[in-house]
Amino acid sequence: MKRLASRRRSARFRRILSSIARRGRSRAAVSVCAAVLLAGCGGEHPSAEEHRHGAEHAAGEACGHDEKGEVSSGARFDPDKGVLLSEETRRSLGIETAEATKDRLPLEIRFTPQVFDETPRVADVGGGRIACAAKASGLIAREQAALLRDGMPVRLVTQAGNALGGVVLKVHPAVTLAFGDAEVVAGVTNAGARLAMGEFLAAVVTIPRDAPVLVVPKAAVLRSVEGASVYAAHGGAFRRVEVKTGAETEEGIEITEGLNAGDAVAVRAVETLRLIELRATKGGGHSH
Numbered sequence: 001m002k003r004l005a006s007r008r009r010s011a012r013f014r015r016i017l018s019s020i021a022r023r024g025r026s027r028a029a030v031s032v033c034a035a036v037l038l039a040g041c042g043g044e045h046p047s048a049e050e051h052r053h054g055a056e057h058a059a060g061e062a063c064g065h066d067e068k069g070e071v072s073s074g075a076r077f078d079p080d081k082g083v084l085l086s087e088e089t090r091r092s093l094g095i096e097t098a099e100a101t102k103d104r105l106p107l108e109i110r111f112t113p114q115v116f117d118e119t120p121r122v123a124d125v126g127g128g129r130i131a132c133a134a135k136a137s138g139l140i141a142r143e144q145a146a147l148l149r150d151g152m153p154v155r156l157v158t159q160a161g162n163a164l165g166g167v168v169l170k171v172h173p174a175v176t177l178a179f180g181d182a183e184v185v186a187g188v189t190n191a192g193a194r195l196a197m198g199e200f201l202a203a204v205v206t207i208p209r210d211a212p213v214l215v216v217p218k219a220a221v222l223r224s225v226e227g228a229s230v231y232a233a234h235g236g237a238f239r240r241v242e243v244k245t246g247a248e249t250e251e252g253i254e255i256t257e258g259l260n261a262g263d264a265v266a267v268r269a270v271e272t273l274r275l276i277e278l279r280a281t282k283g284g285g286h287s288h
Helices: 002-039 046-062 087-093 270-282
Strands: 075-078 082-085 097-099 101-103 107-111 114-117 121-125 128-132 134-141 153-157 163-176 181-188 202-207 213-217 222-224 227-234 237-248 252-257 264-266
Touching: 075 270, 082 087, 082 227, 082 270, 107 134, 107 237, 121 163, 128 163, 128 181, 153 181, 222 270, 227 270, 237 270
Parallel strands: none
Antiparallel strands: 075 082, 082 237, 097 264, 101 213, 107 202, 114 134, 121 128, 134 181, 153 163, 153 202, 163 181, 213 252, 222 227, 227 237, 227 264, 237 252
16 A cells, blocks of 8 residues: 555656646746747747738838938827827827726636546546546646636647546645645546547636626737736827736736726737837837
8 A cells, every 4th residue: 555655646746747847848938939029039930920020110111210310200209108109100000999998807727737547537526426537637826726626617628629628626735845836636527538648738727707807908918028018098199008917818818907997008009019119219120
């Protein structure tokens, strides 16, 4: 029995180490990508390259410099008011705005569990029994783990893109002292699902909200190594405002600090506004 328990602890330890390594790679990748975006160069997907150069071209056209290097009247930057656009320039850039609204945006907890048991079993969950085709575990932040309960449904997607149903079997809080992460064990509830040992899955647990929160469209939020920001609209001016974000779905992002309900924010040509500001404040845009 002691030998069996030791093997189980060793297997769980390997799972945790694997999840830490995977999260570490993800965090490093995010940092590298952010640095590349901030610098404005590096290897990008062709569509991203075209999109960025399109924004740069639009910014260059909007804020053309005269012989003295001053920004033209079509688009100029004021340190207090932000990016000022003429009505004609605003139309040519295709800038659109939307209001920050109150909505019951669900909280989505995402993690990447790894299959550690592909043998069909019946698991005890919340006083009941659930048939599981496989089990997988992954790490999430302690703050997120505190919101999870055994028996909560989990949406799973395989690396091949197949959607599976799942359930939270167990949450082990603070299993890693170094990161303060918690381990979540999920069961795959699709009968006959065939998963390989060690395969990674994309997992999402959706938690409804009791009270509405402030939400803006995803397209409004700019992210960089400095944090998140939006361009708030005030008349003909667009001022960049630093914000703090919360829950995020495909439709919108929760804003926990920086905006009020009813504030208008740019949701189209947002990167162009940023490039106009950079050209005015730092003397140029992208360079290789």
